[in-house]
Amino acid sequence: MHTFFTLLQSSIMHRRVSSRRMVSSFINFTLLPRDIQAYKRDGVICLRGVLSPAECAEMYQASMEFMIENKGRIRYAKDDKRFFSAGFMSDTIPMFERFAKHSQLPCIAAQLMDNVKMVRFFYDQLFIKTPGAQARTAWHNDLSYWPFRGNDLISIWCALTPVTRKSSGIEYILGTHLNKILYRAITPDEDEKFIDPSRVACPDFSQNPSILSWDMEAGDVLCHHPLTVHGSGANNSLTDQRIGLSLRYLGEDVSWYPSNYVMQIPRDLKQLVVGEYPADDKVFPPIYIHND
Template identity: 30%
Template sequence: MSVNLESLPLMENEYKLTPEQIDSYQKDGHIFLRNVMSQDEVDQYGPIISDLVMQKNYHDKPISERDTYGKAFIQVGNLWKMSEQVARYVLAKRFANIAADLMGVDGVRIYHDQALFKEPGGGHTPWHQDQIYWPLEGNKTITMWMPLVPVPEEVGTMTFASGSYHKGFISKVEISDESHRTLGEYIQGKNIPQVNYGAMAAGDATFHAGWTLHSAPGNPTDLARKVMTIIYYADGTRVAEPDSNARRNDLAGWLPGCKGGDVAVSPLNPLVYKR
């Protein structure tokens, strides 16, 4: 989709958070924010992102023939490197400012973006922790999860295990049927409260910490659940020694040229907000 870059909104203005919202995030490891983008902004960026995702969709099998992970969504990362128009969305100061405020840090870098489109009939997203994949030290990591279309309650937004990120690393099991079973049992056994925010409008967003346990149901409707995510980490974060194939792959793909102990900076990780 060809759109003049200069006609797209910059989204540099601040989204004001209250002290109560910041406290809530830092306690629970997740938060729901309304109208992070206006409907006009969604109308301009949504079709551009959707068109690019469908161009880059790598699935060549029907949903019924895929594994659990493949059934969960069409997944495309680093769209910002593929399109100047999408880069204007991903690198938006407004989103990065929210991420910095919630984490209580002075600056944030992009780890990567990721489109997660759950197709009609798409399967559930098993319980998992994002940061088992990320070779990043500490807990100052956060993901913005933003639907580009309305997400009715029956389609399913994410469910979060409140406060679970304070535990840090819980299990090395990658996202799978096994992670859904074992982490689900962990949540039940520890009586960890689960929160689902219900229906979301296009342009609403949730933010969750990298260690926050979360899952999402399948999509029983005839409409795709189109979601764009952006992962941020605090400026100055160091690279963790990769202790799994997943982290070794992420290190090579998302932090090229970096090694364990380095400050996490590469051409793929621009500083998108600094106080």
């Protein structure tokens, strides 16, 4: 049976104060111990009211403009153009870059990655399911798509619109990050370049009793481990768009492991060494440093 939490079942109990030490300007956002414990146990948490209405409005507008312009690294679902996704907007669009690097999100990432002293920015990704989009997001874990190994990586999925199960709320399988299984990647358009035959296909978890999802308001965020299995259904609302902007951050135990079956990063990667920490500040800029 699915577990689905509403906004009323979670209260905002976090503190925001000015940062004390930074590489770039960000907002400190202190998590509760129970948030960190839940993340370690379940591989995902929902934080309420992280983004201000102004931040949501600004990024909603930027996301809609990006979709309408139809430029950049974009994908559509194989059989449904109403499911739009894109990545690396922050590499070329200042508004996306500011949001990814100069918000409270890097501080949240640091705390959930065992209070790492440095957080690097990986990339951003946009997901838009317009009203009536029937394409589902297949069960998967994020690390299968990425050229890394390690535990200190995180995705922070920001709701820029209200999200319900009807409008394609994300569903998670609790605790699957602890299994450390990299499933075969599958993109919305079923791009064969990502299909690694050496990996097993992700099972169909739709009847799994450990499914967890949340109703969300714009400004709420989901933080999940890159091995946590998740997916989402169709947007069965005929009036509401579902827009999620996902930010990916790196911690300190990450190693660089490119292959033919992972995403190709549109940056100068010549200085990166296979099996070593990706310490190139131009490719993966440090955006948070915490000194005791």
